[in-house]
Amino acid sequence: MTSTSASALVQELDNAPDVLTWLNDTLTPQDNHVPLAALESLLADLLTATDLSAVTTSTALEHTIDEVSRSAPRLTYDLHFMRDGAISLHTALSTVTARIPAGSGTSTALDRLQTLDTAKRRMEAVRDVLREAESWSSLEAEVTALLAERAYDKAAERLSEASRSMPVFAGTPEYEPRRALMVSLQNQLEAALSSALVGAINSGDTALCRNFYGIFSNIQRESEFRNYYFGSRRAGLVASWQNEILEDTELSVPAAPRQSFSAYWATFCASFLAVLNAERTSIPAIFPDPQITLSTFITSTLSILQPSCPQRLATLFNTTGSSALKDIIAIYKTTEEFAASADKIMEKIQFSVAPTDSTLDGPLPPKHTRRRSMRMSMSWRSNSATNFSRPQQSTINDVLDWDQTLFQAFLDFQVEYGTLERRLLSDELSFASTLTPNKNSSPDRARLLRERAVDVFSAAEESLVRCMSFTYGYAAPGLMSALDSSLASFVDSWTQSLTVNFSAPSGAPAESEDDLADLDYSPQDWSNIQLVLHLLASTRAVLERLGTFEGKLRAVLVQIATAFRLAQHEGGVYTPGATKGAGSLLAQSPLNSAALHTLLSSAESHPPVPLLTTTRASIASLARALQSSLQHTLLAPLYAHLSSYASLALWAAPGDPRSMRTAGDLHVPVFSLSPSDIVQRVAEGLLNLPRLFEVYADDDALGFSLNTLPNVDEAYLGGLSEYIHAQSPELGHNRRTSLVLPPKPVVLSPEAVAAAWLSSLGHSILSHLTSSVLPKIGTLSVAGAAQLSSDLGYLSNIVRALNVEYEELDRWKEYVGMNDEEGGRVIGEKLPGDQVLLLIAKMRGWTS
Template structure:
């Protein structure tokens, strides 16, 4: 049975979660018996709903009554306030009247006596103040003698107290001629006290006599020399450590001309940090017993050690960079990691000193609050301290004086600040390292035969992308993600350089002279007289295109890894912004602050991370279009490398086309210088044709054009040999003079509609095109290339063209135009040549005279050949 309704409603006030109250109410029963059936549970819910409805109605009624009461009381409240105000004004008037009457009641003699007492009290206060001033003046007359006597007696604490009192009285002489002489005297006496204490202080510090050191700290604080005491203490405690640093003989930081055989800086630094951490652990017990602000003092001690190092940490890092050259990044990362491990150890020590129980309470009770102000740098005395002048003053690389008393716990910022210069230059360091790796890969690989170049290309690509993947760990270790933009630029340039080397090799090989000895394999291909070298070149270029496909797929896979890595960096940055304490960028707060405030934390960085933190799917066809701007997601990262891959594929295609078309171009080599353009018999015959208006297509094509057209018609048979080779389908968009509409339809047909997630898993697989479509694209490209060669290189070299030659040329071009359509190739410029060559002299001259400009290049060529306008060039 459920709890009574009133008790259940009363218990509602004890719950913050309504769900918990409902569950407890429904399951509560007398004798702790649970609900045995759904029917009983339904009855309880019904009863509870009814109880809640009644309670809601009661609460609503009470609320309405309360609102009514308040509404009626508000006008009365205004009246009450007005009444109180009037009463207060009346009371004020009454008090003024009473005061006036009370003054009138006092007799004149009494008033005079009271005024005299007031004047006497004022005189007493002034006389007491004057007496204090005179006492201070008298004390200053004996100050030097007293302090000197106390110093002779070695009563340093009393001397410090006397000087502290004198310092407080300096305000009396402010803006008077006595101020400067007394100030000079005070500083001199303070110097004497410090000089008397210096040797004893250094001895106490070396002996780690904490009680004596604490007493000396109290004395130095009394004479406003707390900073000087810290200088003595820090300088003495760090002496062994700074000597270890200065005297280290390092093989990779040896002076110029000195070949040191010592250990490397990477080997020395862990030992130095271990010694420094051991010293700090000692100071974790010593500093709290002396200083009132142990954490602040320990931080200042670490900063003083780093600032006192000679040569400085920055100078040694610069020496490392200079010594290792292109490989400096690897050494810098190693040193950076060791420094991070040291920072983690110091951070733990700082946590211990901050949360440990120290005996600072006794210090606070013994020393006046005004002498010690943790976290505040006291104004320095007019004189340069003996300690600062003798042993502590050292110049940093920037030439600024060392300030030992830091304003905050900024030891880790000073520790990591020397690395900032190299972190900001990470992109250059990474690129130099990658370029060195590229040179090693190239130099270590023996040059193979031409037939093995495709295999060498694939094998080198494995090493190249392996080196690229290693850079992902380097940029994370050295910049914690802030170097993402620099990493991307370095990788893009590195991969581009590798591919450009091969592109240059292909272009150079294409420019070499070819053999002219026909191979027996060419007998079945009429008009295509390939040599053995031609067949070898065709095979080599096909293998290189196949390797290019493999390298592209590897590049695409690497880009997925790169995008995933950048996405992880973006997520890390996002979590850091939301909760820096729980999701730190680095294990050191100071290192994170330095990177966050550096030039690496740019708008370009966050833009890149935003682009990377999206769906990374990118089909191969998006690469082939390779702008990547048509989609909002999956935008390419390695744009220059992709462009270089397109250039390499194009170079292979151009070389392959050059070899395929080489027999046809050889046929056309003597076409422009043929005698058929100026023979007398042919001219007479053509003159007759012109008179009779005989169509020029009745002439037979020349032998050269017949051989060229036979070769064009045999090109499809050549591609039947390589129908199963998918290398031809790679990067069709870079084919010279490729038909954009044909490529667009082919690429769309090759990419099936599939969910994004399924494409993501097959991103490295290139699309498979129909062999017939590939052959069509190649034949179209070859035909266009040959026609461009004919219309731009061959025909313009014809010097003279008489009427007979024009008729023959028109016949050749018409025949070629008909044949070229068989392989789906059309050329507007070829048709223009045919049209203009067919014109007779009168029509041609009239067309020349009627033209408005001379930008018709084909007409200019034909006019020069036919002599229609002698001034044309």
């Protein structure tokens, strides 16, 4: 039964007129046929509830009685105390009222009290000034006497007391003379202590140094004490830095052997760490802020070095050129190791205890030192316990900027990393662009391109490592630009070299195949064909290697992007492996730009986009140049046949071959003209081209970068690709080809590749015919036009056999086949926009 049920039960008892009535009402069932067992159970429940209510009421009543019993005796005391207070207040008010003169009110009394209070405060101020004046009148004599007695502690305390009174004289004529006197006395005290202080510092007497620090603190010259201390501790480091002559930072070369800056910096950092380890126990014994003091020691030592570290780093580029970037990165890694070790020392120094703090049985130090010692002891106890304040420690670490000063020397080089890396790659890859075609056979040129590509991409991978080591990926946009331009320059140099020197003899001419001996190719032509095929295969290998390198590059960029994203969720910056200062400098530098985040976003895009687009375009240009050279070799015999075509005499032959000839009284019909000998030879050459591609069907180089073929029909290539994809994948000797750069490999059969080449060759020869040969025909007679129409019709049928449709050839054929009447009508309709019609009109004499 809950307390709520008990309360309800008590309420029902209160509302009932008597207990018997309540019992009858409660026990009387709504149904007269209720079993006796159920009625007995209900009665038992009521008895239990009644007992609980009685107990609860009894307990509450007892508590109330106890409270009243305890409060009743004190109530009399409280009333008596209140009565006495009221009587005292009444007496005091009567006394104050009696003292107030008649006719004066409360306001007058308060004004008088305010006047008295103001007078009191001003009199006290005058008293203080008089005391200070009396003290200042004897200050110089007292301090001089104390200095003569070598009571430096008392002299410092006397000066400290006088210094605290200086604000009293602010704004008065006496301020400047007293300030000058104070500075003079402080200088005398410092001069008296300087030699002893230097001796104590050099001897390592931390107790005496600690005493001297208290004296300097009392005269507000802690900075001068630190200068004495730091100057003594860093003397060896500064002397070593200034006296060391390095081989790569000095323009003059002395006779004495020297070492590089990178090697010396490692030695210097090791010496610096040795000094810091020694100071890990000395500084806490002297200074109350050991971490800040050690940080100041590091920064002041670095700032006082002459020539400065940035100056020596910049000099590296004047002496060693672009390769100085490697030295700077090596120096940077050494600096990171130094910073990591120094950071551990900085963590340990907070737990260091001054020797005087742990010796409680010895004599007490001077008064000011004792106070400082107690503060340090309390700090130590706090650090030893679990009550160490993390927010306070974080604040201390925030003001320790020693690592930022350490890495500040490298920031300018990190910001300019892209330019420096481009120069380094340019110098390193210059060897890869050299080509001596007269000393290398055809296969050697292709093999040399593959070998140089291996070296080039190895250098590119090294640059990727350098970027991550030196900038942790922040300079990724600059790296991308340097890589893209350098790799593209390498490919362009080969394109230029091969274009200029392609026709040069290269070893023994290659022999033709037995079944191709009847083709009009010289041994040099066969050699050039072999060379281009090998070079195309090498170019494809370069593109594949570029794809592999881009995969590594993209993986690194994705890793950087992921680290950035995780760091942003944690409220920090992306600095894996770097100290806080080095990471903060990079995060706050121009390297943390929108270009970086755009690049990282593009690296994570799906499908992946090309990264080194300029290099891919250069590879496409190289493939185009090689294909043009191969095409020129294949079409050279046909070009030779067409060289004299425009100057044939038959173009101006008189007569009309299409008219009926007369033999006596018999009219003889004239059938269609046969093609000229030149066109027949050209047609035979075109029909022989499929035989040539059957011989080279197994050479995968032909299927590389079909989209860069000269005069290629893009619509034909697109249809060819769709057709191949629609066919069964089992198409004989399948090969990979690149229709677009950046490529998505498309599997084409040798027949499809040959068809693409034949289409390109057909378009090229027809382009040469219609743009360079036919326009040179000076005059076309009726007979000449008929012959030209026959030639063009025959040639059109031949190229259609090669799946070549050439609209301009059809236009030449159409216009040449017109008679004068048709030509005159068409001229009125289509001139002056149709250039082909304009040329033919001049040849036929339709226009002046």
